[in-house]
Amino acid sequence: MDNYYIPQDNHLTRFVQLHGGEDEIALTLEPDSRLDLYCVEQEGGRRTVTVNLRERAALNLVVLTLHEGESHLRLHVKLLGEGAEVSLNGAVIGSGAMKSEQDLLVEHCVPGCTSTMLFKQVLGEDSSGYLSGRVLVDSGAQQTASEQTFASLLTSPMARAQALPQLEIYADDVKCNHGTTVGKLDEAALFYMRQRGIPEAEACLLLQHAFVGDVLQHITDEAHRARFTALVEQKFRGQISRCNVCKTPCKQ
Amino acid sequence: MLEIKDLHVAVEGKAILKGVNLTIRDGEVHVLMGPNGSGKSTLSNVLVGNPRYEVTQGSIVFNGKDLLALTPEDRAHEGIFMSFQAPTEIPGVSMTNFLRAALNAKRKYFGLEPLPAQEFLKLLREKRQLVGLDARFMNRGVNEGFSGGERKRNEIFQMAVLEPLFSILDETDSGLDVDALRTVAEGFQSLRTPQTSALVITHYQRMLDYMKPDFVHVLADGHIIRDGDVSLGYEIEEKGFEWLLQ
Numbered sequence: 001m002d003n004y005y006i007p008q009d010n011h012l013t014r015f016v017q018l019h020g021g022e023d024e025i026a027l028t029l030e031p032d033s034r035l036d037l038y039c040v041e042q043e044g045g046r047r048t049v050t051v052n053l054r055e056r057a058a059l060n061l062v063v064l065t066l067h068e069g070e071s072h073l074r075l076h077v078k079l080l081g082e083g084a085e086v087s088l089n090g091a092v093i094g095s096g097a098m099k100s101e102q103d104l105l106v107e108h109c110v111p112g113c114t115s116t117m118l119f120k121q122v123l124g125e126d127s128s129g130y131l132s133g134r135v136l137v138d139s140g141a142q143q144t145a146s147e148q149t150f151a152s153l154l155t156s157p158m159a160r161a162q163a164l165p166q167l168e169i170y171a172d173d174v175k176c177n178h179g180t181t182v183g184k185l186d187e188a189a190l191f192y193m194r195q196r197g198i199p200e201a202e203a204c205l206l207l208q209h210a211f212v213g214d215v216l217q218h219i220t221d222e223a224h225r226a227r228f229t230a231l232v233e234q235k236f237r238g239q240i241s242r243c244n245v246c247k248t249p250c251k252q
Numbered sequence: 253m254l255e256i257k258d259l260h261v262a263v264e265g266k267a268i269l270k271g272v273n274l275t276i277r278d279g280e281v282h283v284l285m286g287p288n289g290s291g292k293s294t295l296s297n298v299l300v301g302n303p304r305y306e307v308t309q310g311s312i313v314f315n316g317k318d319l320l321a322l323t324p325e326d327r328a329h330e331g332i333f334m335s336f337q338a339p340t341e342i343p344g345v346s347m348t349n350f351l352r353a354a355l356n357a358k359r360k361y362f363g364l365e366p367l368p369a370q371e372f373l374k375l376l377r378e379k380r381q382l383v384g385l386d387a388r389f390m391n392r393g394v395n396e397g398f399s400g401g402e403r404k405r406n407e408i409f410q411m412a413v414l415e416p417l418f419s420i421l422d423e424t425d426s427g428l429d430v431d432a433l434r435t436v437a438e439g440f441q442s443l444r445t446p447q448t449s450a451l452v453i454t455h456y457q458r459m460l461d462y463m464k465p466d467f468v469h470v471l472a473d474g475h476i477i478r479d480g481d482v483s484l485g486y487e488i489e490e491k492g493f494e495w496l497l498q
Contacts, residue, residue, distance in 0.1 A: 191324065196410065206349070210342065210393070
Protein backbone atom coordinates (compact mmCIF):
# COMPACT_ATOMS: atom_id res chain seq x y z
CA MET A 1 0.00 0.00 0.00
CA ASP A 2 1.21 3.52 -0.82
CA ASN A 3 0.74 6.11 1.93
CA TYR A 4 0.66 9.84 1.26
CA TYR A 5 0.38 12.76 3.70
CA ILE A 6 -0.66 16.28 2.86
CA PRO A 7 0.99 18.37 5.58
CA GLN A 8 -0.89 20.94 7.62
CA ASP A 9 -1.75 24.17 5.73
CA ASN A 10 -0.47 22.80 2.40
CA HIS A 11 -2.52 23.17 -0.77
CA LEU A 12 -1.66 20.75 -3.57
CA THR A 13 -2.97 19.96 -7.04
CA ARG A 14 -2.10 16.60 -8.60
CA PHE A 15 -2.89 14.88 -11.88
CA VAL A 16 -2.70 11.08 -11.86
CA GLN A 17 -2.97 8.60 -14.73
CA LEU A 18 -4.32 5.27 -13.55
CA HIS A 19 -3.05 2.26 -15.46
CA GLY A 20 -3.97 -1.43 -15.31
CA GLY A 21 -3.34 -3.76 -12.38
CA GLU A 22 -4.10 -3.26 -8.71
CA ASP A 23 -3.43 -0.16 -6.63
CA GLU A 24 -3.98 0.48 -2.98
CA ILE A 25 -3.53 4.03 -1.78
CA ALA A 26 -3.99 5.68 1.60
CA LEU A 27 -4.17 9.46 1.85
CA THR A 28 -4.17 11.57 4.97
CA LEU A 29 -4.97 15.25 4.82
CA GLU A 30 -3.68 17.05 7.90
CA PRO A 31 -5.58 20.04 9.39
CA ASP A 32 -6.23 22.98 7.03
CA SER A 33 -4.68 21.22 4.05
CA ARG A 34 -6.28 20.94 0.64
CA LEU A 35 -5.80 18.46 -2.19
CA ASP A 36 -7.21 18.82 -5.68
CA LEU A 37 -6.75 15.41 -7.24
CA TYR A 38 -7.57 14.81 -10.91
CA CYS A 39 -7.39 11.24 -12.16
CA VAL A 40 -7.84 9.62 -15.54
CA GLU A 41 -8.61 5.92 -15.64
CA GLN A 42 -7.23 5.07 -19.03
CA GLU A 43 -6.98 1.35 -18.44
CA GLY A 44 -9.06 -1.10 -16.47
CA GLY A 45 -7.86 -2.26 -13.04
CA ARG A 46 -8.73 -2.40 -9.37
CA ARG A 47 -8.14 0.62 -7.18
CA THR A 48 -8.72 0.97 -3.48
CA VAL A 49 -8.31 4.44 -2.06
CA THR A 50 -8.70 5.31 1.61
CA VAL A 51 -8.75 8.95 2.66
CA ASN A 52 -8.67 10.45 6.15
CA LEU A 53 -9.42 14.13 6.57
CA ARG A 54 -8.49 16.07 9.69
CA GLU A 55 -9.90 19.41 10.89
CA ARG A 56 -10.91 21.76 8.05
CA ALA A 57 -9.06 19.69 5.48
CA ALA A 58 -10.55 19.60 1.99
CA LEU A 59 -10.37 17.03 -0.77
CA ASN A 60 -11.64 17.75 -4.27
CA LEU A 61 -11.47 14.63 -6.43
CA VAL A 62 -12.36 14.30 -10.10
CA VAL A 63 -12.09 10.90 -11.78
CA LEU A 64 -12.51 10.52 -15.53
CA THR A 65 -13.02 6.96 -16.78
CA LEU A 66 -12.24 6.47 -20.46
CA HIS A 67 -11.00 2.90 -20.92
CA GLU A 68 -12.74 0.01 -22.65
CA GLY A 69 -11.77 -2.63 -20.10
CA GLU A 70 -12.99 -3.48 -16.61
CA SER A 71 -12.35 -1.25 -13.63
CA HIS A 72 -13.31 -1.24 -9.99
CA LEU A 73 -12.75 1.81 -7.86
CA ARG A 74 -13.34 1.52 -4.15
CA LEU A 75 -13.12 4.80 -2.31
CA HIS A 76 -13.51 5.14 1.44
CA VAL A 77 -13.41 8.63 2.91
CA LYS A 78 -13.39 9.29 6.64
CA LEU A 79 -14.17 12.80 7.85
CA LEU A 80 -12.32 12.75 11.17
CA GLY A 81 -11.86 16.46 11.93
CA GLU A 82 -14.55 19.10 12.33
CA GLY A 83 -15.11 21.34 9.34
CA ALA A 84 -13.60 18.86 6.86
CA GLU A 85 -14.99 18.87 3.33
CA VAL A 86 -14.93 16.30 0.58
CA SER A 87 -16.13 16.69 -2.98
CA LEU A 88 -16.10 13.47 -5.02
CA ASN A 89 -16.80 13.81 -8.72
CA GLY A 90 -16.61 11.42 -11.60
CA ALA A 91 -17.47 11.02 -15.26
CA VAL A 92 -17.57 7.63 -16.91
CA ILE A 93 -17.65 7.54 -20.70
CA GLY A 94 -18.24 3.97 -21.68
CA SER A 95 -17.82 2.36 -25.08
CA GLY A 96 -17.11 -1.13 -26.37
CA ALA A 97 -17.56 -3.72 -23.64
CA MET A 98 -16.35 -1.45 -20.82
CA LYS A 99 -17.42 -2.37 -17.31
CA SER A 100 -17.02 0.22 -14.59
CA GLU A 101 -17.81 -0.18 -10.91
CA GLN A 102 -17.47 2.64 -8.47
CA ASP A 103 -18.05 1.95 -4.85
CA LEU A 104 -17.99 5.06 -2.67
CA LEU A 105 -18.28 5.32 1.09
CA VAL A 106 -18.12 8.58 3.04
CA GLU A 107 -18.14 8.38 6.82
CA HIS A 108 -19.06 11.49 8.76
CA CYS A 109 -17.44 10.80 12.14
CA VAL A 110 -17.54 14.29 13.70
CA PRO A 111 -19.84 17.35 13.55
CA GLY A 112 -19.86 20.09 10.94
CA CYS A 113 -18.46 18.28 7.89
CA THR A 114 -19.61 18.47 4.29
CA SER A 115 -19.59 15.84 1.59
CA THR A 116 -20.80 15.87 -2.00
CA MET A 117 -20.82 13.18 -4.67
CA LEU A 118 -21.47 14.01 -8.31
CA PHE A 119 -21.05 11.06 -10.65
CA LYS A 120 -22.22 10.90 -14.23
CA GLN A 121 -22.05 8.10 -16.76
CA VAL A 122 -22.53 8.22 -20.53
CA LEU A 123 -22.79 4.61 -21.60
CA GLY A 124 -22.76 3.52 -25.22
CA GLU A 125 -22.43 0.27 -27.18
CA ASP A 126 -22.23 -2.73 -24.80
CA SER A 127 -20.78 -0.85 -21.83
CA SER A 128 -22.10 -0.97 -18.29
CA GLY A 129 -21.63 1.24 -15.28
CA TYR A 130 -22.36 0.60 -11.63
CA LEU A 131 -22.38 3.38 -9.08
CA SER A 132 -22.80 2.77 -5.40
CA GLY A 133 -22.55 5.62 -2.93
CA ARG A 134 -23.09 5.33 0.77
CA VAL A 135 -23.01 8.17 3.25
CA LEU A 136 -22.77 7.08 6.85
CA VAL A 137 -23.45 9.74 9.49
CA ASP A 138 -22.35 8.73 12.98
CA SER A 139 -24.48 9.66 16.00
CA GLY A 140 -22.08 12.43 17.01
CA ALA A 141 -21.82 13.97 13.54
CA GLN A 142 -24.41 16.74 13.96
CA GLN A 143 -24.65 19.59 11.39
CA THR A 144 -23.56 17.25 8.66
CA ALA A 145 -24.33 18.39 5.13
CA SER A 146 -24.29 15.79 2.41
CA GLU A 147 -25.48 15.54 -1.16
CA GLN A 148 -25.31 12.68 -3.64
CA THR A 149 -26.14 13.05 -7.33
CA PHE A 150 -25.88 10.12 -9.74
CA ALA A 151 -26.97 10.51 -13.34
CA SER A 152 -26.63 8.10 -16.22
CA LEU A 153 -27.23 8.58 -19.91
CA LEU A 154 -27.68 5.52 -22.09
CA THR A 155 -26.84 6.03 -25.76
CA SER A 156 -27.24 2.42 -26.89
CA PRO A 157 -29.98 -0.16 -26.26
CA MET A 158 -27.34 -2.62 -25.04
CA ALA A 159 -25.75 -0.29 -22.47
CA ARG A 160 -26.60 -0.82 -18.80
CA ALA A 161 -26.52 1.55 -15.82
CA GLN A 162 -27.05 0.92 -12.15
CA ALA A 163 -26.95 3.54 -9.44
CA LEU A 164 -27.44 2.97 -5.78
CA PRO A 165 -27.27 6.00 -3.48
CA GLN A 166 -27.58 5.13 0.20
CA LEU A 167 -27.87 7.15 3.37
CA GLU A 168 -27.33 5.73 6.82
CA ILE A 169 -27.95 8.42 9.43
CA TYR A 170 -27.60 8.13 13.21
CA ALA A 171 -27.66 11.89 14.01
CA ASP A 172 -30.77 14.09 14.07
CA ASP A 173 -29.49 17.52 13.02
CA VAL A 174 -28.28 16.84 9.50
CA LYS A 175 -29.05 17.88 5.95
CA CYS A 176 -28.65 14.99 3.54
CA ASN A 177 -30.00 14.66 -0.01
CA HIS A 178 -29.65 12.20 -2.80
CA GLY A 179 -30.90 12.00 -6.36
CA THR A 180 -30.54 9.50 -9.18
CA THR A 181 -31.56 9.62 -12.81
CA VAL A 182 -31.15 7.22 -15.71
CA GLY A 183 -32.27 8.28 -19.16
CA LYS A 184 -31.67 8.69 -22.85
CA LEU A 185 -30.68 11.75 -24.84
CA ASP A 186 -33.39 14.41 -24.80
CA GLU A 187 -35.24 13.92 -28.11
CA ALA A 188 -36.70 17.43 -28.03
CA ALA A 189 -33.28 19.01 -27.55
CA LEU A 190 -31.83 16.82 -30.28
CA PHE A 191 -34.52 17.84 -32.74
CA TYR A 192 -34.21 21.52 -31.82
CA MET A 193 -30.50 21.37 -32.65
CA ARG A 194 -31.08 19.53 -35.92
CA GLN A 195 -33.68 22.12 -36.91
CA ARG A 196 -30.97 24.72 -36.55
CA GLY A 197 -28.77 22.74 -38.93
CA ILE A 198 -26.51 20.92 -36.46
CA PRO A 199 -25.94 17.39 -37.84
CA GLU A 200 -27.37 14.64 -35.63
CA ALA A 201 -23.97 13.18 -34.68
CA GLU A 202 -22.65 16.61 -33.72
CA ALA A 203 -25.82 17.39 -31.76
CA CYS A 204 -25.46 14.10 -29.82
CA LEU A 205 -21.85 14.98 -29.07
CA LEU A 206 -22.76 18.44 -27.77
CA LEU A 207 -25.52 17.01 -25.55
CA GLN A 208 -23.27 14.29 -24.14
CA HIS A 209 -20.50 16.78 -23.51
CA ALA A 210 -22.97 19.09 -21.76
CA PHE A 211 -24.17 16.18 -19.62
CA VAL A 212 -20.74 15.68 -18.03
CA GLY A 213 -19.89 19.40 -18.14
CA ASP A 214 -20.75 20.06 -14.49
CA VAL A 215 -18.37 17.30 -13.37
CA LEU A 216 -15.52 18.97 -15.26
CA GLN A 217 -16.44 22.30 -13.66
CA HIS A 218 -15.06 20.87 -10.41
CA ILE A 219 -11.57 21.05 -11.92
CA THR A 220 -10.59 24.41 -10.55
CA ASP A 221 -7.29 24.63 -12.39
CA GLU A 222 -7.89 25.96 -15.91
CA ALA A 223 -5.09 24.05 -17.65
CA HIS A 224 -6.22 20.72 -16.18
CA ARG A 225 -9.83 21.49 -17.03
CA ALA A 226 -8.90 22.21 -20.65
CA ARG A 227 -6.93 18.96 -20.78
CA PHE A 228 -9.85 16.91 -19.38
CA THR A 229 -12.32 18.67 -21.65
CA ALA A 230 -10.20 17.80 -24.68
CA LEU A 231 -9.95 14.16 -23.54
CA VAL A 232 -13.73 13.95 -23.13
CA GLU A 233 -14.24 15.36 -26.60
CA GLN A 234 -11.72 12.94 -28.13
CA LYS A 235 -13.42 10.05 -26.40
CA PHE A 236 -16.87 11.07 -27.66
CA ARG A 237 -15.48 11.45 -31.17
CA GLY A 238 -14.08 7.91 -30.95
CA GLN A 239 -10.51 9.16 -31.09
CA ILE A 240 -9.49 7.37 -27.89
CA SER A 241 -10.05 3.67 -27.61
CA ARG A 242 -7.66 2.74 -24.87
CA CYS A 243 -5.07 5.36 -24.28
CA ASN A 244 -3.48 8.35 -25.86
CA VAL A 245 -2.93 10.42 -22.79
CA CYS A 246 0.03 8.59 -21.35
CA LYS A 247 3.68 8.35 -22.16
CA THR A 248 3.65 4.56 -22.23
CA PRO A 249 3.66 3.05 -25.71
CA CYS A 250 0.17 2.38 -26.89
CA LYS A 251 -1.20 -0.08 -29.44
CA GLN A 252 -2.69 2.82 -31.35
CA MET B 253 -40.65 28.77 -53.03
CA LEU B 254 -42.86 26.22 -51.27
CA GLU B 255 -45.49 23.99 -52.78
CA ILE B 256 -47.50 21.60 -50.62
CA LYS B 257 -49.76 19.18 -52.51
CA ASP B 258 -52.41 16.85 -51.07
CA LEU B 259 -50.48 16.45 -47.81
CA HIS B 260 -51.71 13.74 -45.45
CA VAL B 261 -49.98 13.34 -42.09
CA ALA B 262 -50.49 10.98 -39.16
CA VAL B 263 -49.20 11.07 -35.61
CA GLU B 264 -48.97 7.70 -33.87
CA GLY B 265 -51.36 6.25 -36.44
CA LYS B 266 -53.98 9.01 -36.13
CA ALA B 267 -54.65 11.11 -39.25
CA ILE B 268 -54.17 14.83 -38.51
CA LEU B 269 -53.70 16.45 -41.93
CA LYS B 270 -56.09 15.14 -44.57
CA GLY B 271 -55.10 16.70 -47.87
CA VAL B 272 -53.51 20.14 -47.43
CA ASN B 273 -52.62 22.23 -50.50
CA LEU B 274 -50.66 25.43 -50.08
CA THR B 275 -48.34 27.48 -52.29
CA ILE B 276 -46.09 30.18 -50.88
CA ARG B 277 -44.07 32.33 -53.30
CA ASP B 278 -40.89 34.33 -52.71
CA GLY B 279 -41.43 37.39 -50.55
CA GLU B 280 -44.89 36.39 -49.28
CA VAL B 281 -46.10 36.20 -45.69
CA HIS B 282 -48.95 33.75 -45.07
CA VAL B 283 -50.88 33.49 -41.84
CA LEU B 284 -52.40 30.18 -40.78
CA MET B 285 -55.28 30.29 -38.33
CA GLY B 286 -57.60 27.62 -37.04
CA PRO B 287 -59.21 26.14 -33.94
CA ASN B 288 -57.06 24.23 -31.45
CA GLY B 289 -56.28 20.73 -32.69
CA SER B 290 -56.88 21.60 -36.35
CA GLY B 291 -53.35 20.58 -37.39
CA LYS B 292 -51.47 23.92 -37.55
CA SER B 293 -48.50 22.76 -35.48
CA THR B 294 -48.52 19.41 -37.29
CA LEU B 295 -48.03 21.23 -40.58
CA SER B 296 -45.13 23.27 -39.23
CA ASN B 297 -43.50 20.18 -37.69
CA VAL B 298 -43.77 18.27 -40.96
CA LEU B 299 -42.11 21.12 -42.83
CA VAL B 300 -39.07 20.93 -40.55
CA GLY B 301 -38.93 17.12 -40.60
CA ASN B 302 -39.88 16.25 -37.03
CA PRO B 303 -39.57 12.43 -36.98
CA ARG B 304 -42.70 12.06 -34.80
CA TYR B 305 -44.89 13.00 -37.78
CA GLU B 306 -45.52 10.51 -40.57
CA VAL B 307 -46.34 11.72 -44.05
CA THR B 308 -48.73 9.16 -45.51
CA GLN B 309 -49.49 10.90 -48.81
CA GLY B 310 -48.66 14.00 -50.82
CA SER B 311 -45.57 16.06 -51.60
CA ILE B 312 -43.70 19.18 -50.52
CA VAL B 313 -41.35 20.90 -52.94
CA PHE B 314 -39.05 23.63 -51.63
CA ASN B 315 -37.15 25.67 -54.22
CA GLY B 316 -37.30 22.75 -56.65
CA LYS B 317 -36.19 20.11 -54.12
CA ASP B 318 -38.21 17.25 -52.65
CA LEU B 319 -38.31 18.47 -49.07
CA LEU B 320 -39.55 15.19 -47.64
CA ALA B 321 -36.36 13.45 -48.83
CA LEU B 322 -34.13 15.80 -46.79
CA THR B 323 -32.98 15.39 -43.18
CA PRO B 324 -34.06 18.09 -40.69
CA GLU B 325 -30.54 19.55 -40.73
CA ASP B 326 -30.40 19.70 -44.54
CA ARG B 327 -33.80 21.41 -44.60
CA ALA B 328 -32.31 23.99 -42.23
CA HIS B 329 -29.31 24.44 -44.52
CA GLU B 330 -31.62 24.87 -47.51
CA GLY B 331 -33.17 27.79 -45.62
CA ILE B 332 -36.07 26.54 -43.49
CA PHE B 333 -36.32 27.84 -39.96
CA MET B 334 -38.93 27.31 -37.28
CA SER B 335 -39.53 29.59 -34.34
CA PHE B 336 -40.79 26.95 -31.92
CA GLN B 337 -43.99 27.37 -29.96
CA ALA B 338 -42.25 26.04 -26.83
CA PRO B 339 -38.47 26.35 -27.35
CA THR B 340 -36.66 23.64 -25.44
CA GLU B 341 -33.91 24.10 -22.85
CA ILE B 342 -30.49 22.63 -23.53
CA PRO B 343 -28.57 22.96 -20.26
CA GLY B 344 -24.81 22.95 -20.59
CA VAL B 345 -24.70 23.92 -24.29
CA SER B 346 -24.06 27.64 -24.35
CA MET B 347 -25.92 29.86 -26.82
CA THR B 348 -22.58 30.87 -28.33
CA ASN B 349 -21.41 27.29 -28.91
CA PHE B 350 -24.84 26.27 -30.16
CA LEU B 351 -24.99 29.03 -32.76
CA ARG B 352 -21.37 28.53 -33.78
CA ALA B 353 -22.12 24.84 -34.46
CA ALA B 354 -25.29 25.73 -36.38
CA LEU B 355 -23.73 28.48 -38.48
CA ASN B 356 -20.58 26.54 -39.29
CA ALA B 357 -22.61 23.45 -40.25
CA LYS B 358 -24.52 25.59 -42.73
CA ARG B 359 -21.30 27.07 -44.11
CA LYS B 360 -19.82 23.58 -44.48
CA TYR B 361 -22.94 22.49 -46.40
CA PHE B 362 -22.21 25.25 -48.92
CA GLY B 363 -18.47 24.46 -49.02
CA LEU B 364 -17.41 27.45 -46.92
CA GLU B 365 -14.80 27.60 -44.15
CA PRO B 366 -15.96 28.21 -40.54
CA LEU B 367 -16.52 31.87 -39.73
CA PRO B 368 -13.46 33.37 -37.93
CA ALA B 369 -14.11 33.86 -34.19
CA GLN B 370 -13.99 37.68 -34.31
CA GLU B 371 -16.45 37.88 -37.19
CA PHE B 372 -18.76 35.40 -35.50
CA LEU B 373 -18.83 37.38 -32.25
CA LYS B 374 -19.44 40.60 -34.16
CA LEU B 375 -22.35 38.96 -35.98
CA LEU B 376 -23.88 37.80 -32.68
CA ARG B 377 -23.57 41.30 -31.25
CA GLU B 378 -25.29 42.92 -34.23
CA LYS B 379 -28.15 40.43 -34.30
CA ARG B 380 -28.69 40.56 -30.53
CA GLN B 381 -29.23 44.29 -30.76
CA LEU B 382 -31.84 43.74 -33.45
CA VAL B 383 -34.15 41.88 -31.04
CA GLY B 384 -32.99 43.45 -27.77
CA LEU B 385 -31.44 40.31 -26.30
CA ASP B 386 -28.97 40.97 -23.51
CA ALA B 387 -25.32 39.79 -23.90
CA ARG B 388 -25.52 37.79 -20.65
CA PHE B 389 -27.71 35.18 -22.39
CA MET B 390 -24.87 34.19 -24.73
CA ASN B 391 -22.92 32.27 -22.10
CA ARG B 392 -25.96 30.54 -20.64
CA GLY B 393 -27.24 27.17 -21.78
CA VAL B 394 -29.69 27.43 -24.68
CA ASN B 395 -32.96 28.80 -23.23
CA GLU B 396 -31.72 27.88 -19.75
CA GLY B 397 -33.37 30.17 -17.22
CA PHE B 398 -34.93 32.27 -20.01
CA SER B 399 -38.44 33.64 -19.36
CA GLY B 400 -41.18 32.85 -21.89
CA GLY B 401 -40.67 36.21 -23.59
CA GLU B 402 -36.89 35.85 -23.66
CA ARG B 403 -37.22 32.46 -25.34
CA LYS B 404 -39.33 33.98 -28.10
CA ARG B 405 -36.85 36.82 -28.59
CA ASN B 406 -34.13 34.20 -28.70
CA GLU B 407 -35.95 32.38 -31.51
CA ILE B 408 -36.01 35.52 -33.65
CA PHE B 409 -32.39 36.21 -32.70
CA GLN B 410 -31.41 32.77 -34.02
CA MET B 411 -33.42 33.47 -37.15
CA ALA B 412 -31.46 36.69 -37.63
CA VAL B 413 -28.13 34.85 -37.26
CA LEU B 414 -29.02 31.96 -39.57
CA GLU B 415 -30.78 34.11 -42.25
CA PRO B 416 -33.30 31.54 -43.50
CA LEU B 417 -35.24 31.86 -46.75
CA PHE B 418 -38.46 30.52 -45.26
CA SER B 419 -39.48 31.00 -41.62
CA ILE B 420 -42.27 29.36 -39.70
CA LEU B 421 -43.42 31.36 -36.69
CA ASP B 422 -45.43 28.94 -34.56
CA GLU B 423 -47.34 31.12 -32.09
CA THR B 424 -44.32 33.34 -31.59
CA ASP B 425 -46.68 35.97 -30.14
CA SER B 426 -47.86 33.80 -27.25
CA GLY B 427 -46.23 34.70 -23.96
CA LEU B 428 -45.07 38.10 -25.19
CA ASP B 429 -46.18 41.40 -23.72
CA VAL B 430 -47.03 44.28 -26.06
CA ASP B 431 -43.55 45.83 -26.02
CA ALA B 432 -41.76 42.52 -26.51
CA LEU B 433 -44.09 41.62 -29.38
CA ARG B 434 -43.33 44.93 -31.09
CA THR B 435 -39.56 44.37 -30.76
CA VAL B 436 -39.81 40.81 -32.04
CA ALA B 437 -42.12 41.78 -34.93
CA GLU B 438 -39.93 44.71 -35.92
CA GLY B 439 -36.92 42.39 -35.81
CA PHE B 440 -38.74 39.97 -38.07
CA GLN B 441 -39.79 42.70 -40.51
CA SER B 442 -36.24 44.05 -40.72
CA LEU B 443 -35.06 40.60 -41.84
CA ARG B 444 -37.55 40.40 -44.69
CA THR B 445 -36.27 40.60 -48.26
CA PRO B 446 -37.99 39.98 -51.63
CA GLN B 447 -36.51 36.46 -51.46
CA THR B 448 -37.71 35.50 -47.97
CA SER B 449 -41.13 34.14 -47.05
CA ALA B 450 -42.90 33.13 -43.89
CA LEU B 451 -45.74 31.07 -42.53
CA VAL B 452 -47.11 32.61 -39.34
CA ILE B 453 -49.35 30.63 -37.01
CA THR B 454 -51.33 32.82 -34.66
CA HIS B 455 -54.64 33.29 -32.90
CA TYR B 456 -54.40 37.05 -32.46
CA GLN B 457 -55.21 40.21 -34.35
CA ARG B 458 -52.19 42.06 -33.02
CA MET B 459 -49.94 39.61 -34.89
CA LEU B 460 -51.87 40.36 -38.10
CA ASP B 461 -51.26 44.07 -37.49
CA TYR B 462 -47.53 43.53 -37.21
CA MET B 463 -47.03 40.83 -39.85
CA LYS B 464 -49.05 42.48 -42.64
CA PRO B 465 -49.70 39.12 -44.34
CA ASP B 466 -50.39 38.70 -48.04
CA PHE B 467 -52.69 35.74 -47.39
CA VAL B 468 -54.66 34.23 -44.53
CA HIS B 469 -55.67 30.55 -44.49
CA VAL B 470 -57.99 28.73 -42.13
CA LEU B 471 -57.17 25.15 -41.22
CA ALA B 472 -59.89 22.97 -39.68
CA ASP B 473 -59.95 19.22 -39.15
CA GLY B 474 -56.88 18.69 -41.31
CA HIS B 475 -58.07 20.71 -44.35
CA ILE B 476 -57.63 24.33 -45.44
CA ILE B 477 -61.25 25.40 -45.53
CA ARG B 478 -60.88 29.07 -46.46
CA ASP B 479 -58.27 31.33 -48.09
CA GLY B 480 -58.34 35.09 -48.08
CA ASP B 481 -56.42 38.25 -47.42
CA VAL B 482 -55.82 39.96 -44.10
CA SER B 483 -59.51 40.93 -43.83
CA LEU B 484 -60.32 37.22 -43.28
CA GLY B 485 -58.07 37.30 -40.22
CA TYR B 486 -59.86 40.32 -38.79
CA GLU B 487 -63.22 38.71 -39.49
CA ILE B 488 -62.17 35.62 -37.52
CA GLU B 489 -60.96 37.82 -34.67
CA GLU B 490 -64.44 39.37 -34.58
CA LYS B 491 -66.65 36.33 -35.19
CA GLY B 492 -64.54 33.31 -34.18
CA PHE B 493 -64.35 30.13 -36.28
CA GLU B 494 -67.90 28.80 -35.84
CA TRP B 495 -69.37 30.50 -38.91
CA LEU B 496 -66.65 28.97 -41.09
CA LEU B 497 -67.17 25.47 -39.76
CA GLN B 498 -70.92 25.30 -40.51
